[in-house]
Amino acid sequence: MKVFTIEEINAIVGGKLIGSTSQQITGLDQLQNANKDQITFIGSRKFAKLWPDSKASAAIVNESLTVEAGSDRALILVKNADLAMAKLLEEFKPKAPVFEADIHPAATVHESVVLGKGCKIGAGCYVGKDVVLGDGVILYPNVSVFDDSKIGDHTVVWSGTVIRERSIIGNHCIFHNNVSIGADGFGYRPSEDGRGLVKIEHIGNVVIGNGVEIGANSCVDRAKFSSTIIGDGCKIDNLVQIAHNCILGRSCIMAGHSGLAGSVTLGDGVVIGGSASIKDHTTIHSGATVGAGSGVMGDVAAGATVLGYPATEGRNMLKQWAALRKLVKS
Structure with missing residues (x-):
């Protein structure tokens, strides 16, 4: 168990x-749940009022807030409590699962595979012909990497993930359980006789x-032609669909249950809220935000915020919702 004094924690977060x-201090938790041997964090006025009743002995607090430490309790003031807490979570992070052998005897690794230094491959993995794994790649049990794929240095792939043939993965990526990379895109057309559907390869x-x-x-999903591209630093939540020929710029964020139809383009730093849906062949320009549950039917300008279904400019949509509430009350 890791143990820190409050002075050691302050040195870590620089507050x-x-x-x-x-x-x-032996751990971290939320204000309402923390025990006396734990530290918590306060990032807004909403939570500052809960501090007096918290059992935590210490808290990391945004310096913009007014909070009293109290008897035998300490505060660490920082510019951004969330970022400071992220540093501290790294210190308390549990150890990763242990590999007793670098290449488990129950893994199937084709003789043509190129392995970088320090690769680890778990039981039940399949690594196909002419795959290249960079230095320090970790494949947890039951991962499949199909022919001619390349995975960059220090990428971690968790159990159940399938990386289909010819995929190219960069360095320092993380794929959580049961991710699908490179499956067929969703493409069908009515047959000439009108009695069925023709699959588009x-x-x-x-x-x-x-x-x-x-x-x-x-x-x-893989592209119809060329490549589906996910740019550097993108963060994709659970249960997200990215369809064929989509292109994501750098540092985009997509929250859970959101989805991009085919050939959608996202600029740099685009944020897609949970359960939002983006129509095919749509461009969302850099810095734009799509609110949760929205349905985007057309292009979105750089830096804009859109809400609703169909999505429209954020302030305009809020006015529409306010007007509807007034109609209901009347």
Whole structure:
């Protein structure tokens, strides 16, 4: 068990220590749940009022808030409590599952595979012909990586993930459980006799940049031609669908249950709220935000915020909702 003094924690987060406590800190928790041997955090006035009743001995607090430390309790003032807490969580992070052998004897690794230094491959993995794994790649048990795929240095792939043929993955990526990379795109056309559907083959691939994290049970489909592209630093939540030929710029965020139809383009730093749906062949320009549950039917300008179904400019939609509430009351 890791144990820190409040002074050691302050050194980690680089804050200003107010008050003092002799209590050793062994963990972190929310204000309402924290015990006396834990530290918590306060990032807004909404939570500051809960501090007096919290059992925590210490809190990391936004310096813009007014909070009293109290007896035998300490505060660490920082510019951003969330970012400071992220540093501290790294210190308390549990150890990853242990590999007793770098390449488990129950893994199937084709003789043509190129393995970088320090790769680890768990039981039940399949690594196909001409796959290249960079230095420090970790494949947890029951991961499949199909032919001609490349995975960059220090990428971690969790159990159940399938990376289809010809996929190209960057460095320092994280794929959580049951991610699907490079499956066929969804494409069908009515047959000439009108009695069925003709499958449109997808012969492209998926290219994923560096530092990308993809949540559990999310899917990135391969392109009809060329590549579906996920830019450096993108963060994809659980249960997200990214369809064929989509292109995401750098550092985009997609929350859970959101989805992009085919050939959608996102600029840099686009934020897609949970359960939002984006129509095919739509462009959402850099810095734009799509509110949760919205349905985007057309292009979105750089830096704009859109809400609703169909989505429209944020302030305009809020006025519409306010007007509807007035109608209901009348």
